[in-house]
Amino acid sequence: MQGFFLSKQSLLKSLIQKSAAEALPEAKLPELAPWHTGVTKRQEEKSQRLHQQRVELYHHGEKLFLSVRPCFIKSLEEPR
Numbered sequence: 013m014q015g016f017f018l019s020k021q022s023l024l025k026s027l028i029q030k031s032a033a034e035a036l037p038e039a040k041l042p043e044l045a046p047w048h049t050g051v052t053k054r055q056e057e058k059s060q061r062l063h064q065q066r067v068e069l070y071h072h073g074e075k076l077f078l079s080v081r082p083c084f085i086k087s088l089e090e091p092r
Contacts (some may be wrong), residue, residue: 051059
């Protein structure tokens with residue numbers, strides 16, 4: 013097994029050097045943040061505002077459900 017890798021050692025070294033040389037130009041490109049979507053600041057603010065409204069509506073609905081739920085469960089338990 014070692015003989016196989018020893019015979020391919022020069023090929024492996026050249027591939028490693030070649031891939032390292034190709035990686036250098038790519039490293040110079042400015043990297044965008046992983047969450048960057050290309051939207052404008054105004055669009056981002058609108059998106060955040062709408063998301064906040066959805067969160068508030070969700071919590072409001074959850075409060076309503078929890079306030080009605082005990083009455084609903086009690087009505088199910090009562091014999092008809």
